[in-house]
Amino acid sequence: MKKRGLLIVVSGFAGSGKGTLMKRLTGDYDNYALSVSMTTRKPRPGEVHGREYFFVTKEEFEQKIQDDGLIEYAVYVENYYGTPRAYVEEQMAKGKNVVLEIEIQGALKVKERFPEAVLIFVLPPSVKELYRRLKERGTEAEDVIEKRMHRAEKEADTIDRYDYIMINDEVEESVKRLHSLIEAAHFTPGRNEEFIRGIKDDLRTLWKGDH
């Protein structure tokens, strides 16, 4: 029997390195698929439809909402962002773990709707290191960095609602650790209801019959 994949929801502070981690995870192991979000915002130079995002019109997006075709969606700076359901379900049925890299509010909404989703919060090894990484990007003015740190401070309050934290110190090690976290998550009772129900049923009936 093919093991069904899990829905893996990854969030983390800007500068936590979660993007790199996700690219490596989905590249290094073949049982992952990265979900591509749908948005109504215009593509930026270099962005490709179906790679960075599925770029659609407001009308198309609202139709998707009506059809219950999105796992979650949100409005951000007057644009819609959402996770198309079809791709996610298709990949999970194939046994792939589908990775959603989304904002905290979206992540918590997904968990409400899919309690078996695995929520992972990526953290830097320290706040000093977080600051250093934001600074190193070089493109950000000091006031932008300050904003991000403030935002991280608020986001930190939701860490307890995630299933796992992932301390992203060294990429090679972190990718391996992340993979084994996700493998382990397959073995909670809540993610094996069918198997457990089978064992219970058989304990009631099967062994009393033909051995």
Place this chain on the structure above:
Amino acid sequence: MKKRGLLIVVSGFAGSGKGTLMKRLTGDYDNYALSVSMTTRKPRPGEVHGREYFFVTKEEFEQKIQDDGLIEYAVYVENYYGTPRAYVEEQMAKGKNVVLEIEIQGALKVKERFPEAVLIFVLPPSVKELYRRLKERGTEAEDVIEKRMHRAEKEADTIDRYDYIMINDEVEESVKRLHSLIEAAHFTPGRNEEFIRGIKDDLRTLWKGDH
């Protein structure tokens, strides 16, 4: 900083193979210690004080209870059985994961008192296989096997209260999987309160100071 070990509580049906699994786990990896229970029952031929059990008198056991020297204890067929606290704490402080192989009632008591304990329920791949294993032991009469199956039926109702299930199909694979389950369990928010508190504090204060 030395990572503190975890309290690992393992339960499972008679015939699930949990004993073998625990011996292999604590033998194959060096970051485990197997807790030895204390009991007032008499040693059986071949049993060694400090290996199978710490054999003590009723008075000694009751003194231990009074001194809060046991993590959990129970009475079974007029004898006391319990888990001495000192050894467990000492090993965990050294970074060892301490494995308790105990009954379900004891396991749930431990979880109440130590919410950060990792509860693992070992299951056979199928009920047919469970029956086959009990039969294969050869020492058990059919009515004893029947009793065990009945007991398993009741025990199955508590599976949902465990953190993980462990399907014990093939020992080599199962031991590895068990180890990686336990490694993963280190990374829940509840088992990293200190680290998370540190990050939160630093986000409030540190980065605003000296960079």
